[in-house]
Amino acid sequence: MCTLEKRGDLFLLTLTGDGEHRFHPDTIATILSLLDQAKSQSKRGSVLITTGHGKFFSNGFDLAWAQTAGSKTGAANRLHQMVESFKPVVAALLDLPMPTIAALNGHAAAAGLILALSHDYVFMRKDRGVLYMSEVDIGLSMPEYFSALVRAKIGTSAARRELLLSGKKIRGEEAVGLGIVDAAGYDSAESVVEATVRLGEKLAAKKWSGEVYASIRKSLYPELCGILGVEARVFATPKL
Amino acid sequence: MCSLEKRGRLFILKLTGDGEHRLNPTLLDSIRSTINKIRSDQSSSQSVLITTSDGKFFSNGYDLALAETNPSLSVLMDVKLRSLVADLISLPMPTIAAVTGHASAAGCILAMSHDYVLMRSDRGFLYMSELNIELKVPAWFMAVIRAKIGSPAARRDVMLTAAKVTAEKGVEMGIVDSAYGSAAETVEAAVRLGEEIVMRGGDGHVYGKMRETLFREVLVHTIGFDETGSSGVRNTGSKL
Numbered sequence: 378m379c380t381l382e383k384r385g386d387l388f389l390l391t392l393t394g395d396g397e398h399r400f401h402p403d404t405i406a407t408i409l410s411l412l413d414q415a416k417s418q419s420k421r422g423s424v425l426i427t428t429g430h431g432k433f434f435s436n437g438f439d440l441a442w443a444q445t446a447g448s449k450t451g452a453a454n455r456l457h458q459m460v461e462s463f464k465p466v467v468a469a470l471l472d473l474p475m476p477t478i479a480a481l482n483g484h485a486a487a488a489g490l491i492l493a494l495s496h497d498y499v500f501m502r503k504d505r506g507v508l509y510m511s512e513v514d515i516g517l518s519m520p521e522y523f524s525a526l527v528r529a530k531i532g533t534s535a536a537r538r539e540l541l542l543s544g545k546k547i548r549g550e551e552a553v554g555l556g557i558v559d560a561a562g563y564d565s566a567e568s569v570v571e572a573t574v575r576l577g578e579k580l581a582a583k584k585w586s587g588e589v590y591a592s593i594r595k596s597l598y599p600e601l602c603g604i605l606g607v608e609a610r611v612f613a614t615p616k617l
Numbered sequence: 618m619c620s621l622e623k624r625g626r627l628f629i630l631k632l633t634g635d636g637e638h639r640l641n642p643t644l645l646d647s648i649r650s651t652i653n654k655i656r657s658d659q660s661s662s663q664s665v666l667i668t669t670s671d672g673k674f675f676s677n678g679y680d681l682a683l684a685e686t687n688p689s690l691s692v693l694m695d696v697k698l699r700s701l702v703a704d705l706i707s708l709p710m711p712t713i714a715a716v717t718g719h720a721s722a723a724g725c726i727l728a729m730s731h732d733y734v735l736m737r738s739d740r741g742f743l744y745m746s747e748l749n750i751e752l753k754v755p756a757w758f759m760a761v762i763r764a765k766i767g768s769p770a771a772r773r774d775v776m777l778t779a780a781k782v783t784a785e786k787g788v789e790m791g792i793v794d795s796a797y798g799s800a801a802e803t804v805e806a807a808v809r810l811g812e813e814i815v816m817r818g819g820d821g822h823v824y825g826k827m828r829e830t831l832f833r834e835v836l837v838h839t840i841g842f843d844e845t846g847s848s849g850v851r852n853t854g855s856k857l
Contacts, residue, residue, distance in 0.1 A: 476777070497773060497777060529769065530769050531769065532767055532768045532769045532770075556768060556769070556770060559770065580778075583749075585748055585749075586751055589747075589748060589751050590748060590777065592753075592754075593747065593748055593754055593776050593777060594776075594777060596754055596756065596759045596776075597759065597762075597769075597772055597773065597776060597777070599756075599759070
């Protein structure tokens with residue numbers, strides 16, 4: 378379901394297989410453990426790139442699994458379980474001691490879009506794939522940390538409205554215009570990944586201290602860190 | 618260290634000499650006492666402050682060499698700069714930074730603490746260097762960054778790539794108001810802008826109070842503005 382490879386300085390996290398890469402508690406646990414692995418192997422110049430195979434980056438939580446609980450309460454509990462267990466994934470990405478880049482091979486919806494937005498840079502395709510916060514359409518309430526992440530990463534009220542309230546399926550060019558993604562000029566999954574690898578190599582060449590990088594990143598998003606219980610850590614040799 | 622010139626209704630504060638204008642305790646005291654002089658001037662509520670500098674640097678930040686010889690001085694410099702920024706935020710007159718040289722780290726924060734940032738485009742950059750030199754970023758710096766840079770992507774670029782932001786890039790990113798071909802042109806433009814502002818009239822005391830409410834979060838982080846909204850900043854004799 379999910380693999381971690383090393384390519385020089387770059388860690389490549391891939392959501393594998395041709396499905397929707399829905400987040401089930403097992404997938405979430407795997408992603409968390411792979412992020413932990415990347416963290417423990419990190420050194421100066423490490424960079425993480427996250428991507429997927431097929432038509433989907435990720436279509437969000439495994440709602441079908443929630444439904445098979447057999448009752449409304451059971452389904453609600455399962456959904457709640459997924460929402461809660463996904464928080465550490467966002468926290469782990471906020472805390473990761475290296476730059477992070479999401480290379481969207483395809484659609485990113487709901488929790489799948491949240492995964493993408495939890496990265497420092499987001500690249501997507503021009504020709505295929507949409508961003509879609511489906512909650513308003515399917516009548517799901519928005520977890521607090523989802524909204525906090527959107528507020529942290531997306532600056533204009535118009536963009537936040539388009540993303541959260543309009544139920545719109547946002548394509549690459551519009552996503553760039555709204556400031557939701559950094560770039561979308563790519564006509565294939567391969568070229569998105571290539572572009573992120575190029576950016577990754579540029580960032581890796583800086584040989585930044587991962588601890589310092591993560592500390593500054595967290596200080597950019599104090600509200601989100603507060604909600605996730607992510608502490609800003611004082612690093613080992615503070616100057617000034 | 619720091620000179621003060623009165624040109625009509627304009628106060629021009631200049632960081633003098635060809636050095637880096639490092640914000641050591643002496644320079645900070647000198648700037649602060651100049652600001653006090655300006656504040657207590659008779660015409661202050663119908664004036665404008667322009668801050669500029671001689672030489673290649675606006676300010677290259679805190680005096681790190683000094684901090685290394687005596688770590689308690691780094692706390693002192695931080696405390697003094699916080700007070701100075703709080704003073705600038707409560708100043709009963711509009712403020713213009715005519716950035717005619719490099720502004721790094723604390724020096725960049727000082728420039729951004731002005732209402733208008735005019736900058737030369739032929740040389741020099743704004744540079745939050747901390748990621749590159751592994752310097753801790755005080756939480757109050759981040760409050761200024763959040764207050765003065767609106768776009769999440771621009772904040773990320775400034776803090777997480779340690780971008781050397783030229784005037785033109787600064788205008789694009791919404792950090793710099795306007796760019797000019799040379800140092801002299803930048804100062805001239807600041808003077809013109811200052812004169813336009815003076816012509817509009819208006820009560821500087823009201824302006825200062827408005828600015829305090831706009832940058833309340835920064836005041837909370839610098840001087841612990843209290844929850845009732847009353848400031849720890851001295852009474853400016855406001856009619857409000």
